[in-house]
Amino acid sequence: MTREHPGLFLAPAAVTLGAVALFPALAVLWLSLEERSPLLAAARFVGFDNYTRLIADARFWNALANTVYFSAVSVALEVLLGLLVALLLARAFRGRALLYSIILLPWAIPTVVSARLWEWLYNADYGVLNYLLGTHVNWLGSPGWALHAAILMDVWKATPFVALLLIAGLQTIPRELYQAAALDGAGAWTTFRRITLPLLVPLLLVVLVFRTIDAFRVFDAIYVLTGGGPANSTETVSIYAYKVLFQALEFGYGSAVAVSVLAVVALLTAVYARLLRGSMT
Amino acid sequence: MTNHTPGRNCLIVAVLLLAALFGACKPSGEESSSHPPVVVFKHSKLFGDPRPLAQLLAEFERANPGVRVRAETLPAASDAQHQYYATNLAAGAADFDVFALDVIWVAEFARAGWLRDLSHLLPAAEREAFFRGPIEAVTWEGRAFALPWFMDAGVLYYRKDLLDKNHLAPPRTWDELLHAARTVTRTESGVHGFIWQGKQYEGLVCNALEYLWSHGGEVLRNGQVVLDSAANRAALTFMRELLTSGVTPEFVTTLTEEPAREIFGRGAALFLRNWPYAWRLFEQQGSAVRGKVGVSALPHFIGGKSAATLGGWQLGVNRHSRNPQAAERLAQYLTSPAAQKVLALAYGYNPPRRALYEDPELLAAQPFFAELRAVYERARPRPVTPQYVRLSQVLQAEFSGALAGLKSPSQALIDAQRQAEAILR
Numbered sequence: 107m108t109r110e111h112p113g114l115f116l117a118p119a120a121v122t123l124g125a126v127a128l129f130p131a132l133a134v135l136w137l138s139l140e141e142r143s144p145l146l147a148a149a150r151f152v153g154f155d156n157y158t159r160l161i162a163d164a165r166f167w168n169a170l171a172n173t174v175y176f177s178a179v180s181v182a183l184e185v186l187l188g189l190l191v192a193l194l195l196a197r198a199f200r201g202r203a204l205l206y207s208i209i210l211l212p213w214a215i216p217t218v219v220s221a222r223l224w225e226w227l228y229n230a231d232y233g234v235l236n237y238l239l240g241t242h243v244n245w246l247g248s249p250g251w252a253l254h255a256a257i258l259m260d261v262w263k264a265t266p267f268v269a270l271l272l273i274a275g276l277q278t279i280p281r282e283l284y285q286a287a288a289l290d291g292a293g294a295w296t297t298f299r300r301i302t303l304p305l306l307v308p309l310l311l312v313v314l315v316f317r318t319i320d321a322f323r324v325f326d327a328i329y330v331l332t333g334g335g336p337a338n339s340t341e342t343v344s345i346y347a348y349k350v351l352f353q354a355l356e357f358g359y360g361s362a363v364a365v366s367v368l369a370v371v372a373l374l375t376a377v378y379a380r381l382l383r384g385s386m387t
Numbered sequence: 388m389t390n391h392t393p394g395r396n397c398l399i400v401a402v403l404l405l406a407a408l409f410g411a412c413k414p415s416g417e418e419s420s421s422h423p424p425v426v427v428f429k430h431s432k433l434f435g436d437p438r439p440l441a442q443l444l445a446e447f448e449r450a451n452p453g454v455r456v457r458a459e460t461l462p463a464a465s466d467a468q469h470q471y472y473a474t475n476l477a478a479g480a481a482d483f484d485v486f487a488l489d490v491i492w493v494a495e496f497a498r499a500g501w502l503r504d505l506s507h508l509l510p511a512a513e514r515e516a517f518f519r520g521p522i523e524a525v526t527w528e529g530r531a532f533a534l535p536w537f538m539d540a541g542v543l544y545y546r547k548d549l550l551d552k553n554h555l556a557p558p559r560t561w562d563e564l565l566h567a568a569r570t571v572t573r574t575e576s577g578v579h580g581f582i583w584q585g586k587q588y589e590g591l592v593c594n595a596l597e598y599l600w601s602h603g604g605e606v607l608r609n610g611q612v613v614l615d616s617a618a619n620r621a622a623l624t625f626m627r628e629l630l631t632s633g634v635t636p637e638f639v640t641t642l643t644e645e646p647a648r649e650i651f652g653r654g655a656a657l658f659l660r661n662w663p664y665a666w667r668l669f670e671q672q673g674s675a676v677r678g679k680v681g682v683s684a685l686p687h688f689i690g691g692k693s694a695a696t697l698g699g700w701q702l703g704v705n706r707h708s709r710n711p712q713a714a715e716r717l718a719q720y721l722t723s724p725a726a727q728k729v730l731a732l733a734y735g736y737n738p739p740r741r742a743l744y745e746d747p748e749l750l751a752a753q754p755f756f757a758e759l760r761a762v763y764e765r766a767r768p769r770p771v772t773p774q775y776v777r778l779s780q781v782l783q784a785e786f787s788g789a790l791a792g793l794k795s796p797s798q799a800l801i802d803a804q805r806q807a808e809a810i811l812r
Contacts, residue, residue, distance in 0.1 A: 144477030145499050145773065165784075230638030231650065247586070247640030249793050335587025336640045337788035353466055354776045355473050 131368070137361035145355055156362035166363065168338055169346040170370075172253060176342060177321035180260040184317055185310065187261065188268025193302075195269070196276040206270065213267045221330035224259045228331075246332050249339035256328050256340055260321065268313050275309035276302070307385045315378045319371050343367050424710045425455045426717050430487040430700075431468060432460045439733035447720050454713045465489055465589075469776075476501040481707040484714035485721075487700045488533055490524045490768055491775050496703065497527035498773040503704040503711060506531045508719055516724075520697040521739040524768035532703060534722040535739035537730070539698030540766035541597050541685055542759070544651060544659040544669070548679040549575060559693075561601070561625060561686045564658060568634040571657050580634035582647045583660040587787035590643055592769065592779050593696040594660060595786045598622040600694030600767060601687035606782070607770045612811060615797075615804040622688070623789050623796035630790060640790055652676060660685060662698060666755050667735055682755050684762045697766040699739065737763070774810050781806040 141152045160166050195205065212220065227235050228245035236242060245255045279302065287297045325344040328334065334341035334349070341349075344367060351360030433440055444456045461468045469492060475483075476496065488496065496502050509531045514522050521535035543564075545557050549571050558564035568580030584590035599605065602625075604618035629635040639647075644661055651659035652668060654675045659665070669680045684693040702718040704711060720726060727738035732752055737759065743749055744760040772778060781803055789799035 144473045145495050147477070147499055230641065231636065231655075244637045244640065247638050247791070249788075249791050332641075333586065333588055335783070335787050336791040337587065337793045338784045339791075339793075349780060352470050354780065355470065356777075 134361045134364055134368075137357055138359075138365045140358040142358040143354075143356050148358075152358070156359050159359060160362050160366060165338065165341070166343070166346065166366075169341045169343045170366075172338075172340060173322060173324070173342040173344075176253060176257055176260070176324060177318055180257045180264070180321050181314065181317045183257070183261045184264045184268050185313060187265045188272055188313070189306075189310075191265065191269035192272035192276055193298075196273050206273075209266045210270060211266075212263045213270075215263075217263065217326045218330055220263060221259065221327045224255075224262075225331055228255055247336055249337050252332050252336060252340045256324075256331055259327055259331070260324065263327075264317060264320070268317065271309065271313050272306065275306050279305050308382060311378055311382045311385060315375060315382075318374055318378075322371055322374070323367060423453045423455050424713055425457055426485060426710055426713045427483040428456055428458045428485045428717060428721075429461060429472075429483040430458070431463050433730075433734050433736070435734045439729055443721065443726055443729055447717060450720075451713065451716060454710075454716075456717060459483065472496070472501075473499075476705065476707075479707050481705065481709055484705055484708040484710055485702055485718050486705065487536060488703050490521070490697055490699050490701065491779075493525050493533050493701060493703070494527045494771045495773045495775060497530075497532040501706055502532040503706050503708070503715070504530050504532060505534060505704065505715065505718070508534060508715065516741060517739050518741060518763045518766060520763070520766035520768055521699065521701070524697060524771065525701050527771065533701035534703075534718050535699070536702045536722050536727075537699045537736040538739040538763060538766065539662045539664075539737065540695035540759075540762050541593060541660055542663060542695065542762050543683050543685045544661060544665065545681045545683065546654075546657050546676065546679055547681045549578070549657055550681075557681060557683050558658075558686050560689055561598075562689065564686045565629075565632070565634055568657055569632075572634075575657075577655060579636050579650065579656040581629060581658040581660075582635065582642065582650050582656040583639060584642050584644055584647055585635075585639035585787075585790050586641055586643050587783045588643060589779060589783070591786055591790075592782045593698065595623070595626065595782070596696050596767075596769060597660070597685050597694050598626055601685065601691045603688075603691050606778075606807075607772065607811075610772075610811070612804055612807045614807060615800045619800055620797050623786070623800060625688070626786075627789055627792065627796055631792075640787065663737055663755075663759060664735070682758045684765065693762075693765055695762050695766045697768045699737075739763075772811065777810045778807055781810065 138156055139151060139153060140149065141155065142149045191209070195202070195209075215223075225246070227233050230236060230242065230244045230247060233245070235245065243251060245251050283301050283305075284297060287301055292300065323344050324342050325348065328340050328342055329345060329348070332340045334345045343363060347360055347363040347367065350356050350363055354360075428444070440458070444458060448454060448456055461471060469489070472486060472488075472492075473496075477499070493502075505525075509522070509525075514531075517535050518538065520540070521538050522531075525531050525533040525535060543557075550557065550567065553567075553570050553574075555567045555570065556563075558567050564581060572578055572580050584594050596606070599619050599622045602618045602622040604616055604622055605613055607613065630637050630639065642650075644665075647659060648661055648665045648668065650656050651661075651665075652674060663682075666680070666682060668674065669676050671677070685695060687693040702722055704714045704718055708714045724738075724740055724743060727740055728743055728746060728749060730736055731738050731743065731749055735753065737756075741760070744756050744763075750756055769775065770778060785799040785803035785806075788794045788802075789796045794802070
């Protein structure tokens with residue numbers, strides 16, 4: 107083999123990525139420009155008609171607002187709580203490994219299973235949550251509570267993941283920096299603000315990218331907990347896309363909804379990537 | 388048809404490549420000279436012993452020499468089946484011949500041209516043998532596109548013991564139900580008045596229609612949307628009042644069939660709206676309410692008539708079937724009185740044929756069939772339209788908004804009317 111054909115070695119990876127990532131994405135993009143429904147025997151190119159329909163679709167904007175709210179609140183809470191947990195657990199103590207594995211449990215349980223679990227906890231008739239709080243709140247059945255109930259479950263599930271990543275980050279900060287700060291008489295808060303936080307920023311941004319993208323696509327947890335109800339108050343863009351694609355079988359319009367998720371996620375990633383580059387230099 | 392867009396071709400190439408990769412060689416029901424014709428029968432799994440159905444199919448083969456039947460099951464989730472049939476039928480698949488359709492798909496599939504016209508199998512006399520609801524449900528533009536196989540309809544379950552204790556009769560009107568629920572829950576602690584299915588999903592539409600209809604209201608009349616009517620407003624307002632008055636707990640907005648059945652089944656509710664399947668479970672060994680449960684038609688508003696939403700399964704024949712004659716014979720055979728009796732005895736599924744509700748053997752096995760007959764006479768299909776799924780999604784969201792108190796019932800109906808008109812335009 108000569109040096110002239112490095113492309114040959116890249117080919118398997120390129121073909122695989124093309125087949126499993128690029129092709130489906132392009133196919134969905136293409137579908138979003140068609141009116142396609144097996145029920146209407148429709149399959150024709152309609153340009154941006156689906157997107158003009160999207161812009162005028164109140165249900166879509168409601169779903170987008172729900173998704174943005176869900177993502178913003180849950181990710182903010184997860185990062186804050188995750189950081190707190192990481193700071194508490196980063197120091198060396200006996201039984202640390204065991205504690206880490208216990209903490210990771212919520213993250214390890216498949217989402218559909220934990221959603222069922224939370225469905226029981228939230229049960230308004232005999233759920234543990236109402237029992238402990240001594241209340242009769244209709245957690246999953248009232249428009250004011252349902253989305254927050256979903257957020258709480260997401261925070262429960264993802265905080266350990268955030269904490270674990272941040273613990274790893276904390277351990278890469280050289281001890282000398284802390285010793286020097288201590289010699290200079292810096293207090294705990296100053297040390298955190300001047301040393302820990304700045305050095306964690308790149309990792310925090312990575313965590314934010316992962317969590318935001320994940321939260322923005324939320325489907326399984328909410329699908330099991332509420333199915334999008336009551337009154338579409340928990341319908342996220344992914345759930346809406348599912349209902350259009352797989353219940354109403356409007357493949358063209360449903361793809362447009364799905365592409366909108368992709369667009370927002372791409373935008374968010376670009377913003378984060380920019381911030382990340384800034385924080386590295 | 389402009390099917391030959393580049394996207395579709397790419398997709399086909401990709402699928403073929405994948406098929407080649409995995410050596411996926413799908414068996415098909417193709418007729419060939421050396422093999423007898425195979426009729427493929429697709430249906431969702433029947434819950435229970437698979438043998439009675441297998442025996443029926445074997446009997447059909449004996450009666451039709453030269454025809455072989457292969458039964459294939461699909462997952463129980465209705466959405467998954469809908470998607471499976473729609474995508475395969477749209478692609479002209481011929482690898483299944485007879486298949487079971489949910490009652491709400493018939494118009495959709497018939498309009499798409501996927502079903503064989505079976506009108507000749509349902510002459511007037513035969514149509515009379517079935518309840519009216521299932522016949523309406525399989526009819527699209529005056530032609531029949533499927534044969535009713537099993538049926539379902541909403542019924543009212545009540546606690547006989549609690550009503551007797553308070554000298555109350557089973558309610559015939561919604562007001563009587565309110566009165567009875569208030570009277571009983573005043574003295575019985577831990578008992579909810581009336582439980583039903585109020586979560587935002589298909590079941591909510593089934594429930595709500597029963598109130599609308601029993602007040603003389605409708606969703607569609609002659610193809611026109613008539614949601615925003617005085618009758619519908621009064622009916623939906625009553626549903627909301629069930630919650631605000633405490634007769635129905637607010638968490639009914641989270642309930643589907645099974646959680647609702649479970650609450651009544653452990654003795655924590657006086658009334659329950661559910662499908663007939665629940666009866667067996669209430670009467671089985673170890674049930675907390677065994678022997679204490681009565682069934683009746685759902686109540687109605689004063690001046691209205693009791694109504695029940697129709698559910699159930701029909702058998703259709705794939706228009707692209709390569710063995711249409713044999714397929715039609717199989718559909719006819721499986722919906723015959725004899726076969727429906729076997730299936731009712733073996734699986735407890737309710738036949739859509741009137742005469743079977745007078746069959747002594749069936750009545751002995753399922754005593755409450757006697758009660759069911761009156762309900763089934765009144766069972767009505769949900770709006771028969773090819774756009775049913777989209778219409779239902781609108782109704783689910785708007786009814787849910789009214790129940791949760793997010794908007795007034797009249798606003799919900801105005802909003803539903805506007806969206807439904809846009810869909811059916």
